[in-house]
Amino acid sequence: xxxxxSNQDSPLIQLNGxxxxxxxxxxxxxxxxxxxxxIAPGEFVSIAGPSGCGKTTMLSILGLLDSPTGGExxxxxxxxxxxxxxxRAKIRNQAIGFIFQAFNLIGDLTVYENxxxxxxxxxxxxxxxxxxxQESLERVGMAHRVRHYPSQLSGGQQxxxxxxxxxxxxxxxxxxxxxxxxxxxxxxxxVMELMKELHDEGATIxxxxxxxRYSAVxxxxxxxxxxxxxxxxxxxxxxxxxxxxxxxFEG
Ligand SMILES: Nc1ncnc2c1ncn2[C@@H]1O[C@H](COP(=O)(O)OP(=O)(O)O)[C@@H](O)[C@H]1O
Ligand SMILES: [Mg+2]
Numbered sequence: 681x682x683x684x685x686s687n688q689d690s691p692l693i694q695l696n697g698x699x700x701x702x703x704x705x706x707x708x709x710x711x712x713x714x715x716x717x718x719i720a721p722g723e724f725v726s727i728a729g730p731s732g733c734g735k736t737t738m739l740s741i742l743g744l745l746d747s748p749t750g751g752e753x754x755x756x757x758x759x760x761x762x763x764x765x766x767x768r769a770k771i772r773n774q775a776i777g778f779i780f781q782a783f784n785l786i787g788d789l790t791v792y793e794n795x796x797x798x799x800x801x802x803x804x805x806x807x808x809x810x811x812x813x814q815e816s817l818e819r820v821g822m823a824h825r826v827r828h829y830p831s832q833l834s835g836g837q838q839x840x841x842x843x844x845x846x847x848x849x850x851x852x853x854x855x856x857x858x859x860x861x862x863x864x865x866x867x868x869x870x871v872m873e874l875m876k877e878l879h880d881e882g883a884t885i886x887x888x889x890x891x892x893r894y895s896a897v898x899x900x901x902x903x904x905x906x907x908x909x910x911x912x913x914x915x916x917x918x919x920x921x922x923x924x925x926x927x928x929f930e931g
Contacts, residue, residue, distance in 0.1 A: 690757055692853065692884050693719040693742060698751035700737050700907075711737040713907045715751070721852075724875075724885045726895035729904035735888040736857055738904070742886060743776050743855045744768045756852075773801050777846030781858040783838040785830040785845070791817070792826040795845045802849070816844040820874060836867025843874050847883075854878060856887040860894060872897060 700712040711734045719725050727735050740746040741753060744760060753760045760768070778784075785794045795816055799809045817823040820840040830838050839859065846854060856875065860868035872894050879885050887898065895901045903911040 691718040691754070692721045692723075692756055693717070693886070694752075694754040694757075696752040696754070698741070698748045698753060700734070700741065700746070701749045710907050712741075712748070715907075715909055717902065717909065719884060719886060721884055722879075722882050723900070724879045724898045725887070726898035726901045727886065727888045727904060728890065728895055728901055729910075733904045734907040735904055737907075739855050739857050739886065739888060742853075743778055744772050773798060774849060775852045777849065777851035777854045779839070779842050779846045779854065779856040779859045781861040783830070783835070783842045783862070785838055785841060787830055789829075790826065791822060791828050791830070791833070791841050794830070794841060795848050798845065798849045812848050813844075816848040817841070819847070820844045834867075836863055836870065839863060839867065839871050840874070843871060847878060852884060854883050854885045854887075856885065856889075858888050858890065860889065860891060868894070 695715050695717040698712060698715040698717075699710070702709040702711055715738070727738065729735055737746065741748055744755075744763075747761075755771070763771070786797070789797065792813060795813045796809055799812060804812075814823060817826065820843050822837060822840050822844060825833065825837065825841075830841070833841065839862075843859075846856075854875070859875070860871055863871060868891070875885060875887065876897055885898075887894075889895050901913040902909055903913075
């Protein structure tokens with residue numbers, strides 16, 4: 681995505697009265713209703729809420745994998761409804777990194793090839809691809825497994841590779857849907873540590889998580905219920921909570 685004109689103060693993501701209705705057989709499911717949400721560049725937002733409340737639907741729309749049925753989505757000030765299919769695909773490839781709960785690596789490709797794929801789609805020259813892939817895999821501690829296939833890795837290792845794939849293209853926005861949901865706490869913590877580092881380096885992150893320890897890492901948590909935003913944690917209160925944690929308060 682071209683960002684040269686973007687204003688640091690204006691939101692990177694802006695949802696205005698956004699809704700999504702799924703029509704199946706005779707059932708209408710209102711997955712999202714009248715969502716108002718604004719995410720600033722560099723912000724780390726977590727999304728929480730019970731199963732079925734619309735979290736995945738919201739990330740899919742944010743990631744241009746799906747379209748809303750109502751309302752407006754402005755990405756870097758630009759209504760995404762105006763984009764052509766080719767422009768959407770380009771933004772997905774260049775500006776957005778995805779991390780899923782189930783890793784979603786391609787089983788027929790090696791670790792190296794999985795991470796290289798988004799760069800190959802971009803038409804990046806081989807030598808540059810190699811450098812980037814190597815750097816990303818080192819970053820997540822998986823450079824010693826380049827020739828392995830996903831099935832030969834543990835869940836934690838697969839998710840680290842998925843993080844490398846999401847960040848290899850240096851996306852503006854990282855979207856993560858319960859990235860620690862299938863991991864034990866040690867591997868979950870390692871993945872969260874990486875997310876935190878990426879955030880510290882300026883990435884804008886939107887992450888669905890059920891784990892309050894992990895949402896506490898975010899700048900703010902948006903609570904969804906039945907497709908609606910019901911609450912946003914007060915950033916000052918979270919900052920206070922963080923201080924308490926730092927000072928060793930466990931009560
Ligand atoms: N492709 C689809 N077709 C029909 N209904 C769907 C589809 N995707 C999601 N839904 C429905 O939309 C609601 C929100 O789903 P989802 O966004 O997956 O929730 P969450 O990720 O919070 O568990 C649910 O009621 C779900 O059944
Ligand atoms: Mg979901």
